[in-house]
Amino acid sequence: MAKQKEVKTNAMRILESLKIPFTHYTYECDEFVDGLQIADTLSLPYEKVYKTLVTKGNSKNYFVFVIPVAEELDMKKAAKAVGEKSVEMIPVKDINAVTGYIRGGCTAIGMKKQYITRIDSSAEALPTMIVSGGRIGSQIELMPQDLVKASKGEFADIIKQ
DSSP states (O other): OOOOOOOOOOHOOOHTTTOOOOOOEEEOOOOOHHHHHHHHTOOGGGGGEEEEEEETTTTSSSSEEEEESOOOOOOHHHHEEEEEEEEEEOOOHHHHHHHHSTTOOOOSSSSSSSOEEEEEGGGGGGOOOOEOSSSSEOOOOOOOHHHHHHHTOOEOOOOOO
């Protein structure tokens, strides 16, 4: 019987090339609903699971924000964190064209272009965090500082209180 080969995503290849350790989780998913459902499917605490959001600023530049799965992005704080007057979510139909990923499989690691990335400062206190592995059905767990390194991001206070 042939051993099934693990399918690596671009994000996983980048982490390996940077020698960043991570744990890969897979799950069955016919249709993406939201990050809370994924956390529930994998029996993971919401505080550890983060989602990746992509916005466009009034400068027409794109910005990436990584926030806890149960939280909401504070648009004013997000804009300030990237030096913009305002930012707005990009339409779902544009996610693939902008990032190279699809909704539900978007991660800050290995997008088509290197966008300015901010990770909510709540992650700094965690020993590890979980983000999308780069496709639906794939999650990766890594240290927050390693996500900063791999995404060339920075920590910032960007969620609604």
